[in-house]
Amino acid sequence: MEKDWWKKAVVYQVYPKSFQDSNADGIGDIRGIINHLDYLEDLGITALWLNPMYCSPGIDNGYDISDYEQIDPIYGSMKDMQLLIDEARKRGIKIIMDLVVNHTSDKHPWFIKSCQDRTNKYRDYYVWRDPVDGHEPNELQSTFGGSAWEFDSQTGQYYLHQFSKQQPDLNWQNSKLRQAIYKMMNFWIEKGIGGFRLDVIDLIGKNPDTMQMANGKDLHRFLQEMNQQTFGKKSLMTVGETWGATPEIAKLYSDPQRHELSMVFQFEHTQLDQQDGQGKWSIKPLNFYELKKVLNKWQVGLNPTGWNSLFWNNHDLPRAVSAFGNDQEYRVESAKMLAILLHLMKGTPYIYQGEEIGMTNCPVSSIDEVNDVESINMYHEKKNEGFNDNEIIRLINHRGRDNARTPMQWKGDQKYAGFSSQKPWLHVNPNYKTINVDDQLRDSNSIYNTYKELIDYRKKHLLVVEGSYSLVDTADDVYAYLREMDGQKLLVVANLSGKDQTLKLDYGVQQPWISNYNIEKINLNDYKLRPYEAFAVEIH
Numbered sequence: 269m270e271k272d273w274w275k276k277a278v279v280y281q282v283y284p285k286s287f288q289d290s291n292a293d294g295i296g297d298i299r300g301i302i303n304h305l306d307y308l309e310d311l312g313i314t315a316l317w318l319n320p321m322y323c324s325p326g327i328d329n330g331y332d333i334s335d336y337e338q339i340d341p342i343y344g345s346m347k348d349m350q351l352l353i354d355e356a357r358k359r360g361i362k363i364i365m366d367l368v369v370n371h372t373s374d375k376h377p378w379f380i381k382s383c384q385d386r387t388n389k390y391r392d393y394y395v396w397r398d399p400v401d402g403h404e405p406n407e408l409q410s411t412f413g414g415s416a417w418e419f420d421s422q423t424g425q426y427y428l429h430q431f432s433k434q435q436p437d438l439n440w441q442n443s444k445l446r447q448a449i450y451k452m453m454n455f456w457i458e459k460g461i462g463g464f465r466l467d468v469i470d471l472i473g474k475n476p477d478t479m480q481m482a483n484g485k486d487l488h489r490f491l492q493e494m495n496q497q498t499f500g501k502k503s504l505m506t507v508g509e510t511w512g513a514t515p516e517i518a519k520l521y522s523d524p525q526r527h528e529l530s531m532v533f534q535f536e537h538t539q540l541d542q543q544d545g546q547g548k549w550s551i552k553p554l555n556f557y558e559l560k561k562v563l564n565k566w567q568v569g570l571n572p573t574g575w576n577s578l579f580w581n582n583h584d585l586p587r588a589v590s591a592f593g594n595d596q597e598y599r600v601e602s603a604k605m606l607a608i609l610l611h612l613m614k615g616t617p618y619i620y621q622g623e624e625i626g627m628t629n630c631p632v633s634s635i636d637e638v639n640d641v642e643s644i645n646m647y648h649e650k651k652n653e654g655f656n657d658n659e660i661i662r663l664i665n666h667r668g669r670d671n672a673r674t675p676m677q678w679k680g681d682q683k684y685a686g687f688s689s690q691k692p693w694l695h696v697n698p699n700y701k702t703i704n705v706d707d708q709l710r711d712s713n714s715i716y717n718t719y720k721e722l723i724d725y726r727k728k729h730l731l732v733v734e735g736s737y738s739l740v741d742t743a744d745d746v747y748a749y750l751r752e753m754d755g756q757k758l759l760v761v762a763n764l765s766g767k768d769q770t771l772k773l774d775y776g777v778q779q780p781w782i783s784n785y786n787i788e789k790i791n792l793n794d795y796k797l798r799p800y801e802a803f804a805v806e807i808h
């Protein structure tokens with residue numbers, strides 16, 4: 269493998285449960301992914317991040333793992349997985365596995381043994397504490413609501429769970445546990461995978477006694493050890509999920525001299541529609557100027573030693589076009605604008621399944637339609653606090669994780685959107701009749717084709733991968749930047765808003781590489797940008 273191949277890669281994220289069901293049980297599976305590798309090759313992506321498909325009771329859709337070395341039968345078998353790795357490789361696509369090592373399922377044999385008594389060898393694989401005055405050891409809260417401590421009456425102690433109580437936290441202070449994790453990672457590396465996406469990795473250095481959970485003191489030491497004992501010498505790609513990263517922290521992870529990770533996901537831009545410090549359910553309107561400031565801060569901040577990941581959405585976030593664009597009258601224009609803006613920045617771009625056709629959020633009208641454990645827990649908490657149903661459903665429709673998890677919309681003329689022939693595990697977005705892959709493949713002007721073109725530019729122009737980045741001064745709601753390398757200059761302009769904007773730059777008349785309003789020539793000295801208009805021009 270070429271060293272640093274991931275700097276040139278475009279990663280596509282597959283949420284397997286919702287991608288394609290090949291065996292008519294309403295649940296997506298590995299064969300369904302294999303059946304669509306040609307589609308992904310046509311799009312041009314070169315790496316595939318798969319959400320977890322290991323054995324799991326499915327409390328948190330696979331992020332509660334009961335066996336790291338087996339594929340859950342709902343997705344297929346290890347033979348299918350190996351076939352997927354091999355078939356993807358033939359198409360120039362590397363498989364990135366999701367590595368969930370902050371916690372396991374409570375059904376993992378380690379945890380079952382850990383619960384048997386206080387002295388067994390697995391006790392210390394997890395985080396156990398004595399009650400304090402007959403109560404929880406402290407005030408730590410779980411991300412999914414309620415206390416992060418659960419009492420085990422058999423052994424008289426509490427265990428830590430930062431997510432659901434069926435997801436007990438692993439104790440990374442225990443070197444035996446760390447060795448067991450590295451062994452499991454090497455098991456996967458030997459199968460020929462291209463790397464790992466490391467789930468909530470900034471939590472592994474936790475210290476529940478001081479309540480410092482993210483960015484704990486041993487975090488980077490553990491990552492260096494992991495790097496050395498697993499992927500370090502193999503040119504694999506690694507991307508850490510780090511909700512608490514600042515550009516300074518992100519550089520610690522991604523500076524090649526420190527031998528930790530290739531890059532991290534930071535989430536600052538995805539939280540701009542939340543009230544400061546009040547969590548994901550406290551919503552406020554997105555301010556475009558703030559969005560520009562934050563994205564620019566990360567572009568500038570990680571230079572020259574770090575490396576950015578570039579993404580708008582994933583399986584935990586609302587759909588890109590619903591969160592950052594306009595998923596109604598300007599759906600096509602704003603989806604293309606978001607693609608142009610992001611894919612010409614410096615870093616490794618990620619596409620979440622369905623983003624390439626502009627899939628939207630999928631509103632529900634009652635809690636009975638909701639599947640996600642996080643939304644359901646929040647619903648009950650808010651009900652107890654006295655909120656009414658409408659208010660809570662509005663929050664779920666805005667930020668709930670099911671929005672991104674509805675089945676992939678392949679076909680407009682088939683029940684269940686061509687995802688499955690049977691009723692899917694989660695409702696299909698009714699807009700599949702007009703938003704689907706089939707129609708977009710036939711339309712040369714589709715969102716899909718904008719993504720395809722952008723991926724192609726990245727492959728053909730080293731400038732897009734390595735060129736310098738600088739912000740260009742424009743109106744607040746217009747984001748413009750320059751990429752430069754060896755005398756080549758690319759200007760990218762995006763109107764983030766639904767209002768007309770004026771652009772005046774001393775670059776004369778130019779022909780765009782790509783645009784979302786089909787323009788032949790642009791007079792940059794004086795140009796009126798239409799709602800969500802975006803283009804990239806090479807400056808001559």
Ligand code: NOJ
Nearest residue numbers: 328331368431467468584
């Ligand atoms: C982050 C994952 O992306 C999310 O889906 C999951 O619920 C939590 N980590 C817990 O594993």
